[in-house]
Each structure stands twice: as C-alpha cells, then as structure tokens.
C-alpha cells in the first residue's frame with residue numbers, strides 16, 4: 001500500500017488514528033532521547049540542546065493531539081497502544097546500530113567521536129524522513145478537515161534538516177557520500193516499518 005493511501009485509511013478510524021499519533025510520539029521521544037544520549041557532557045552546543053528540546057516537544061505535542069480524538073486513548077507507550085509495536089521499537093534502534101557499524105568503518109573514530117558522528121548522520125536521515133512524512137500527513141488532515149494539526153512540527157523539522165547539514169559540513173567534506181549510505185540503510189528500515197503498519201491496519205479494517 002502506498003504511504004499516502006495507508007495514512008488515508010489510518011485517519012478514518014479514531015482509535016487507529018490515536019495509535020498512529022502515539023506511534024509518532026513514541027518515535028519523536030526515542031529520537032529526542034537518542035540526541036540527548038549522544039551529547040558530549042561538556043562540549044555540547046546550543047544547536048544540539050535546541051534540537052533535543054524540540055524533539056521532546058514533538059513527542060509531547062503529538063501525545064496531546066490524541067486528546068482531540070479521545071482523552072482516554074493511548075496514555076502510555078504500551079505495545080497495545082502503538083501501531084506495529086515491534087517494528088516501531090526496532091526502527092530507530094536498528095538504524096542506530098547499522099549506522100554506527102558503517103561510520104566506525106568509514107571514519108575510524110574514538111568512542112566519543114563515534115557518538116557525535118552517529119548523532120549527525122542518524123539524525124540527518126531521520127530529518128530527511130520527517131520532511132517527507134509530516135507534509136503528507138498534514139495534507140490528509142487538511143483534506144479531512146481534522147482538528148489535528150502537525151504544521152508546527154513541519155516548520156521545526158525543516159529547520160532541523162538545515163542545521164544537520166550545517167553541522168555535517170563542519171564534520172567532513174565528503175559527508176554527502178556517507179550520508180547517502182545511511183539514507184539507504186534508513187530507507188530499508190522505514191519500508192519494513194511501513195509494511196508492518198500496513199499489515200496491521202489491513203487486518204483491523206478486515207475485522
């Protein structure tokens with residue numbers, strides 16, 4: 001199922017839509033925690049602090065949107081409150097592990113430097129994805145005249161991508177070459193995630 005079409009089906013059903021918002025919230029929170037974990041205890045920059053703060057805000061904002069459907073839904077990140085929970089939990093974790101393996105080979109880094117490189121490249125890939133995902137989602141929300149809105153997230157994600165590119169430029173001259181490899185890894189994992197959600201949603205609609 002095409003992504004656009006999948007989202008159209010998700011927003012038709014309140015409880016599925018709530019789970020989708022909660023799944024995005026979970027991802028944003030995992031991303032925020034990942035950024036914080038990659039911070040150097042002393043040399044962390046203002047950009048990194050801003051980035052972590054905004055990803056945490058996205059997690060909170062998406063969680064709050066669930067209340068517009070039903071405040072009793074998806075109060076935690078328990079598996080039954082997420083779409084495709086196994087694939088959802090796997091996505092960022094696998095991306096991180098695979099990216100670190102690649103970066104270690106490509107750059108031969110110390111432990112602290114590898115953490116920073118992983119922050120740069122993994123977050124870059126996630127920002128590229130976010131810049132694709134949220135506008136499609138917002139388009140559907142607008143078309144459905146939904147009370148739910150992700151416009152403020154879109155704006156910040158665009159800023160993040162720009163900031164990541166600036167930081168990558170400082171990190172390495174040929175970052176784009178390596179970033180393309182990470183994007184390839186991300187693309188496969190993202191497809192697995194979408195496939196798992198598609199499967200779950202089609203079962204729900206069938207029942």
Ligand SMILES: [Fe+2]
Pocket residue numbers: 028054055058130153157
């Ligand atoms: Fe975000």
Ligand SMILES: [Fe+2]
Pocket residue numbers: 055127130156157160
């Ligand atoms: Fe972001």
